[in-house]
Amino acid sequence: MSQIVQFAEEEKYSLITLDDGKANAVSFVMLDQLNSALDQAEEAGKVVVITGRPxxxxxxxxxxxxxxxxxxxxxxxxxxxxxxxxxxxxxxxxVIAVTGHALAMGGIMLMTADYRIGIAGDYKLGLNEVAIGMSMPRFGVEIARSRLAPAHFELSVNCAYLYDAEGAVEAGYLDEAVESGQLMYRAVAIAEQLSGLNMEAHKNTKSRVRAPLLRALEEAMELDFAEGGGL
Structure with a gap:
């Protein structure tokens, strides 16, 4: 099995890089390797930076x-x-450093992170499921409902509207957009800033903030499973 997810532990953060040489599709192999990398990151106990290929x-x-x-x-x-x-x-x-296109499950991944940085350019970010003939899984609907700006929620989910990086900041997929040469510099700066948090307090507070979403997510996942994936 080829290694398409790389893990590296730095002084103040752990770096996870996705690179399958193509579109970084979320496959069974990708998920297995991502979870393995997260296991290592959890053991390290540091801020996590996830990024993709150019x-x-x-x-x-x-x-x-x-x-x-x-x-x-x-x-x-x-x-x-x-x-x-x-x-x-x-x-x-x-922290997610978004190196380019982030679509469908890639867009959902952006909405799960604590801080998201994209790059200005001809890249598309969003939920394009209905444009390619797939009903949005309920788990994705609930994450989008919680994390997207209300004015962009239905436009994104029902109409597969896609954004450039600046628009994705307004919609709620990203927290900021930078020039491509600044992406990892900025991601590392944010990671190092966040490394000063008390991690136990961060974990406990995040669980309280996201408790309503996690409850909705459990119900959504049960319904998706009952429908054979929800698509």
Whole structure:
């Protein structure tokens, strides 16, 4: 099995890099390796920075699986939901440095992190499920309802509206946008700033803030599972 997710522990943060050489599709292999990297990051106990490959953060779920239908789709979507839930309640802050396009499950991943930085340019970010013939899973709907600006929620989920980095800041996918050469510099600066938090207090407070979302997410995941993936 090729290594498409890299883990590196730095002095004040852990770095997780996604690079499958293509679109960084969220596949079974990607999820397995991401969770393994998160295991290492949790053991390290530091702020986590997640980033992608040049011009691609993630194009979403692996379409070679999603086109099959049936049990494999349910398994992959459930794995994505579990991963999203894990990031939402991760014990240390999670920063995402968005290297390019982030679509569908890639867009959902942005909404799970504590701080998100994108780059200005001809990149698209958002939830394009209905544009490619997929109903939005309920778990994704609930995350978007909680994290997107109210004026952009239905436009994003129902109409698959996509944003550039500046628009994604307004919508709620990102916290800021920078020039491409500044992306990792800025991500590291934020990670180092967040490393000064008391991590126990951060974990406890985040669990209180996100408790309503996590309850809604549990119900949504049960309904998605009952419908065979919710698509």
């Amino acid at each position: 011009s691609k953060f993630s194009a979403g779920f692996d379409l070679s699986v999603m086109s099959q239908g049936g049990e494999q789709v349910m398994k992959l979507v459930s794995g994505g939901a579990d991963f999203a839930k894990r990031i939402l309640q991760f014990p240390t802050p999670v």
